[in-house]
Amino acid sequence: MEFLAIITVLIALQIWGYGAIPQQDDWLATMHQRVSSIGNLRLRLALLILLPVSVVLILQVVLEGVLWGLPLLLFYVAVLLYSLGRGDFRSHIALYTDAWHRGDLQAATEQARELEGFDHSATPTNASELHAQVRKAVFYQGFERWFAVVFWFVLLGPAAALAYRLFRLLGSRPETTTEEQVLLDQGVQFLEWLPARLLAFTFAVVGDFDRGISAVSPHLTESTPAADLLGDSGHAALAETISADCTADKFAGQAEAELSCAQKLISRSVVCWVAVLAGLQLF
Structure with missing residues (x-):
């Protein structure tokens, strides 16, 4: 059932794209506000x-076996x-690249700050520093928006996938207190530890294996x-990187x-992992 749900979602994303996904989080904001009066931090979270x-x-149990599993599949x-x-x-990447080609470093930085994983505490002073941060953010956003979710979805079901997203959403809300943020960050780090290492190993398998493995092994x-x-x-596993002797006039093209x-x-x-999951369905 999980595999069919993943394939269905992949097809939907190819047809409509991420921008068309109906993801409304107002209910979470309302819920966060209502429990804010609870003094116990851990109970509140x-x-x-x-x-x-x-x-x-509960809905997963209720829908089990109904109409040959079709409602359960749609729920998944x-x-x-x-x-x-x-x-x-x-x-965001397209807008960032466009601003960068115009030479508008400030506009490019503003677009880069919309990416998950971008280091907001650091202020890039040149195009090279900005590019390094954006490259890092691209790898992390590809992980947090898809791979980590699917990992927990396959391993423990839709409830686990939702739990991961709730940790991420609550951690990014402006209403979240400093004390809540500490616990949420710990939860996110725990939930990301294993899938991040699995994806890093996958980068080596589908990219430059020797460099990729050398980069991930110490961690x-x-x-x-x-x-x-x-x-x-991810950077180590790339087949195409910026050359060490790259000149300023060629930097933008090589970075893109x-x-x-x-x-x-x-x-x-x-x-790669869709193929692995497909193979597991045969056993």
């Missing part, structure tokens, strides 16, 4: 995450679509954040080609 997850688990598809990352990733048992791990391992290569590496990784 538990309610925000466990209540929606419990609803998914709906939860998976909702659990995917927010925003139109490709549009396999460490607590390196997913964004840093994927940024380093590198970002395109990064997105293709992510796409190949997705195809």
